[in-house]
Amino acid sequence: MGFIALTTERREAERARRPPVLLVVLGVLGLAVFAVPFIGLLSRVPWTDLPELLSSDLVTDALRLSMVTSLTATLVAVLIGVPLAWILARLEFPGRSLVRGLVTLPLVLPPVVGGAALLFALGRRGLIGEPLNQATGLLLPFSTSGVVLANTFVAMPFLVITVEGALRNLDRRYEGAASSLGAGQWTVLRRITLPMIGPSLVAGLVLTWARALGEFGATITFAGNLQGRTQTLPLAVFVALESDRDVAVALSLVMVVVSLAVLVALRERWWKAL
Amino acid sequence: MTKATTASSRILSLILLAVVACSVGVDASTSATDLQGEVLVSAAASLTDAFGEIESAFEEANAGVEVILNLGASSALREQILEGAPTDVFASADTSNMDQVAEAGEVAGQAEIFVTNLLQIAVPAGNEAGVTGLDDFAHEDLLIGLCAEDVPCGEFGRQALAGAGVTPAIDTNEPDVRALLTKIEAGELDAGITYVTDVLSTEGTVDGIDIPAEDNVVAEYPIAVLAGAPNPDAAASFVEFVLSDQGQAILTGYGFHRLDD
Amino acid sequence: MVEGPLGEGLEARFELHRGDEFRLELDLAIPPGRTVALLGPNGAGKSTAVAAIAGLLQIESGRIGLAGVTLDDPGAGINLPPESRKVGVVFQDYLLFPHLTVAENVAFGLRSRGMSRSNSLARAADWLTRLDLAGLEKRKPALLSGGQAQRVALARALVTEPDLLLLDEPLSALDVTTRSEMRRVLDRHLKEFPGPRLVITHDPVEAFLLADEVHIIEKGVVTQWGTPDEIRLRPRTPYAADLAGSNLLFGRATAGLAQVGSHHIHLAEHGIDGDVLLTIRPSAISLHRRPPEGSPRNMWETTIELIEDLGERTRVRTGAPLPLTAEVTAEASTALGLAEGESVWLAIKATEIGVEPGDGRTSSS
Numbered sequence: 001m002g003f004i005a006l007t008t009e010r011r012e013a014e015r016a017r018r019p020p021v022l023l024v025v026l027g028v029l030g031l032a033v034f035a036v037p038f039i040g041l042l043s044r045v046p047w048t049d050l051p052e053l054l055s056s057d058l059v060t061d062a063l064r065l066s067m068v069t070s071l072t073a074t075l076v077a078v079l080i081g082v083p084l085a086w087i088l089a090r091l092e093f094p095g096r097s098l099v100r101g102l103v104t105l106p107l108v109l110p111p112v113v114g115g116a117a118l119l120f121a122l123g124r125r126g127l128i129g130e131p132l133n134q135a136t137g138l139l140l141p142f143s144t145s146g147v148v149l150a151n152t153f154v155a156m157p158f159l160v161i162t163v164e165g166a167l168r169n170l171d172r173r174y175e176g177a178a179s180s181l182g183a184g185q186w187t188v189l190r191r192i193t194l195p196m197i198g199p200s201l202v203a204g205l206v207l208t209w210a211r212a213l214g215e216f217g218a219t220i221t222f223a224g225n226l227q228g229r230t231q232t233l234p235l236a237v238f239v240a241l242e243s244d245r246d247v248a249v250a251l252s253l254v255m256v257v258v259s260l261a262v263l264v265a266l267r268e269r270w271w272k273a274l
Numbered sequence: 275m276t277k278a279t280t281a282s283s284r285i286l287s288l289i290l291l292a293v294v295a296c297s298v299g300v301d302a303s304t305s306a307t308d309l310q311g312e313v314l315v316s317a318a319a320s321l322t323d324a325f326g327e328i329e330s331a332f333e334e335a336n337a338g339v340e341v342i343l344n345l346g347a348s349s350a351l352r353e354q355i356l357e358g359a360p361t362d363v364f365a366s367a368d369t370s371n372m373d374q375v376a377e378a379g380e381v382a383g384q385a386e387i388f389v390t391n392l393l394q395i396a397v398p399a400g401n402e403a404g405v406t407g408l409d410d411f412a413h414e415d416l417l418i419g420l421c422a423e424d425v426p427c428g429e430f431g432r433q434a435l436a437g438a439g440v441t442p443a444i445d446t447n448e449p450d451v452r453a454l455l456t457k458i459e460a461g462e463l464d465a466g467i468t469y470v471t472d473v474l475s476t477e478g479t480v481d482g483i484d485i486p487a488e489d490n491v492v493a494e495y496p497i498a499v500l501a502g503a504p505n506p507d508a509a510a511s512f513v514e515f516v517l518s519d520q521g522q523a524i525l526t527g528y529g530f531h532r533l534d535d
Numbered sequence: 536m537v538e539g540p541l542g543e544g545l546e547a548r549f550e551l552h553r554g555d556e557f558r559l560e561l562d563l564a565i566p567p568g569r570t571v572a573l574l575g576p577n578g579a580g581k582s583t584a585v586a587a588i589a590g591l592l593q594i595e596s597g598r599i600g601l602a603g604v605t606l607d608d609p610g611a612g613i614n615l616p617p618e619s620r621k622v623g624v625v626f627q628d629y630l631l632f633p634h635l636t637v638a639e640n641v642a643f644g645l646r647s648r649g650m651s652r653s654n655s656l657a658r659a660a661d662w663l664t665r666l667d668l669a670g671l672e673k674r675k676p677a678l679l680s681g682g683q684a685q686r687v688a689l690a691r692a693l694v695t696e697p698d699l700l701l702l703d704e705p706l707s708a709l710d711v712t713t714r715s716e717m718r719r720v721l722d723r724h725l726k727e728f729p730g731p732r733l734v735i736t737h738d739p740v741e742a743f744l745l746a747d748e749v750h751i752i753e754k755g756v757v758t759q760w761g762t763p764d765e766i767r768l769r770p771r772t773p774y775a776a777d778l779a780g781s782n783l784l785f786g787r788a789t790a791g792l793a794q795v796g797s798h799h800i801h802l803a804e805h806g807i808d809g810d811v812l813l814t815i816r817p818s819a820i821s822l823h824r825r826p827p828e829g830s831p832r833n834m835w836e837t838t839i840e841l842i843e844d845l846g847e848r849t850r851v852r853t854g855a856p857l858p859l860t861a862e863v864t865a866e867a868s869t870a871l872g873l874a875e876g877e878s879v880w881l882a883i884k885a886t887e888i889g890v891e892p893g894d895g896r897t898s899s900s
Contacts, residue, residue: 119457119460119462120460123460123461123462124417124461124462125460125461125462139417141417141462142417142445142446142462171630173626173628173630174630174632176586176589176591176617176626177624177626177630177632178632178643178647179590179591179616179617179618180589180590180591180617180618180620180622180623180624181618181643181644181647181691181692181695182618182619182644182647182648182695183618183643183644183647184616184618184647187647191643191646191647192632195634196632196633196634198634220448220449220453221453223446224419224445224446224447224448224457225422225446225447225448225449226444226445226446226447227447230446231447238449239422239423239424239447239449241350241353242347242349242350242352242353242422242424242425242449243349243423243424244424245353
């Protein structure tokens with residue numbers, strides 16, 4: 001898109017400077033890495049059967065569950081991830097870099113390992129899961145809450161990292177100015193800090209949601225796979241891929257359309273920080 | 275992921291092969307057969323341990339051949355083959371996946387049943403939930419897991435439950451038998467249906483409860499050389515080895531049944 | 536100008552450290568109605584002083600009191616948080632909240648102190664009108680000119696009716712052309728503010744024109760304080776001498792002629808009448824053994840009071856009729872054979888004399 005804009009709107013100003021050929025070639029190659037698999041997917045879409053495939057219980061259940069769990073996970077990430085980002089950005093304490101490493105761990109860890117780790121900690125026989133289950137009867141594996149937890153585990157780092165970076169870059173003198181005007185710490189946070197890092201916050205939210213929506217490994221390992229309860233779109237795609245490829249492709253198409261719609265809409269309006 | 279793993283293990287085995295060839299070059303040239311190269315065998319996950327041993331035995335008999343095992347759910351392996359992954363041998367845990375591959379014209383000659391396997395109820399060691407039979411699978415209070423419907427162990431498990439007239443209260447449909455077994459092993463599930471061979475492979479962390487013969491389902495494992503096999507001679511030799519007495523002895527050692535049992 | 540008793544003003548006597556290197560020691564007393572400037576080079580500790588008085592940094596010893604209220608007294612365990620201090624601050628770069636409109640910025644202090652949205656916006660609108668900012672209520676700070684931003688910052692600080700007005704480099708963010716105009720606006724509003732006022736600056740012109748009393752701060756310590764004239768005429772440190780060396784003269788201009796004490800100086804600027812502050816760079820003053828050729832309009836004979844060797848340059852302080860500091864190259868100094876007590880001719884081109892509208896003070900020199 002940038003290239004097109006260059007050749008039309010700004011042609012006058014840019015006429016003297018042709019973009020370096022190598023850069024464009026490499027950039028187009030980069031685009032191809034994204035575009036080619038999508039084209040492959042689109043080439044297998046069973047267009048005529050699509051309406052019937054999409055209206056099946058399997059698809060609507062998975063879509064609904066994916067929306068509910070990914071949005072809930074994003075909300076949870078805001079409630080606990082933003083405070084964590086604040087702690088990392090603002091408080092000096094021993095082992096802070098270790099904590100920061102821990103936060104990024106889910107980004108490098110294979111999600112399946114993350115799911116197994118969640119099981120060891122919060123499963124029925126888990127370190128915390130067992131006493132928790134005995135005390136309250138609460139059981140996270142094989143439940144929708146378990147899906148939310150797995151999504152949060154895998155996706156929250158995006159929010160924490162983005163927000164922490166924004167907090168570090170924020171000119172703290174604004175907060176000082178606000179408190180000199182009589183604003184208490186919560187008011188400063190609510191009316192100055194958060195609005196000022198707004199664009200980064202939104203970007204972090206979008207990344208978190210997108211990652212949660214696509215989550216597979218940790219979910220199937222920790223929460224299992226049951227239609228209507230724990231089978232999100234990615235799980236449904238994975239299972240269908242081995243039985244009915246048409247269903248798998250239709251499900252993938254749903255994921256692509258939903259996420260593209262949201263990302264493009266947000267990008268236009270909000271998501272300018274990234 | 276499987277392809278990447280395969281590629282890297284291929285490179286690794288090529289290196290190993292080169293090292294071995296250099297150090298024992300004289301022995302290699304005087305080997306019993308003159309088969310050369312790699313054989314890529316895609317085998318059902320339930321064959322993991324047995325085929326591991328067969329691989330070693332086969333390679334011992336054919337010093338010039340390197341067997342590469344690609345293990346996974348039969349249905350996933352089928353998809354790989356149908357999408358054109360270069361594979362020499364396919365060993366499925368059910369006939370339907372093999373049939374689909376054959377229908378697509380990807381099987382060279384005829385697929386042959388090489389072993390059968392029986393289902394068993396798998397429970398965590400100690401059987402805390404007190405599961406006794408298929409009837410317990412209807413209990414809402416128990417955490418019940420099956421293989422996904424389209425995976426052979428899931429298909430057969432459902433057949434067995436239907437035969438016993440039980441509507442299971444399923445909590446999860448695991449993508450393959452190993453994933454199911456892992457969750458039973460961890461005690462996260464109270465019971466599931468797997469193969470006898472799988473329970474045996476856990477060496478005590480999972481207890482098996484027999485399913486009465488009238489409800490049980492005999493899973494037939496077919497094997498075939500594929501039409502697009504890059505190394506058809508070695509592939510045929512591998513299949514022959516699996517069907518031989520030596521191969522069959524290895525398989526029965528892991529709980530599989532010979533065809534003539 | 537009526538100055539109230541000290542108890543109602545600002546009393547700040549404190550010490551604090553930042554890191555291992557930097558220590559700030561301050562002793563300030565500003566009665567209501569009096570403007571004090573804290574003048575010093577960058578890194579002298581001026582901003583630290585602002586932060587301490589505003590409560591954004593904790594002092595280690597001493598006491599800060601304002602209008603009879605103790606803000607800080609580490610000995611007694613008192614450290615009022617910034618939001619509980621009635622200190623109105625105009626920050627360096629103004630720090631207007633970029634995501635709020637002008638009116639919301641000004642109303643922020645009132646909102647934070649519990650006033651309803653509509654009341655606080657109405658009060659903000661009043662103040663914006665007072666500062667000639669009516670019509671800009673809905674604008675975002677990014678779209679304001681420097682002068683407008685400064686006035687918005689001033690309105691934001693004043694609207695809460697603080698007990699102290701604290702201005703941190705209030706003019707440094709402005710370009711030179713608007714600076715003198717904004718300084719007059721600022722001067723007017725400072726004088727309308729009834730409480731003590733503290734101006735932090737590195738610009739001697741700003742300090743000498745706005746303040747009744749100037750404290751020179753260097754490396755965390757006040758090295759000299761007094762009225763602008765006292766500092767100018769009797770500098771006690773090299774930095775103060777440098778400031779003095781800038782030749783700041785208060786005078787009264789009429790049609791291009793400025794009267795400084797009993798002396799007259801020709802100006803190139805004819806547009807400014809009334810009180811002025813003249814600035815003459817030392818290097819713009821030339822020294823001669825005989826009356827110079829040509830006709831510089833400002834030329835007189837004087838005696839050399841002091842010669843300072845600055846390496847490649849030589850600084851020369853001259854005496855009556857108008858004490859000035861000149862700087863010549865060491866070469867020229869030798870060629871001229873300059874020596875203390877000797878008489879010399881001094882010339883200044885009218886175009887080299889900076890003219891700033893003043894504030895009603897007349898020079899004592």
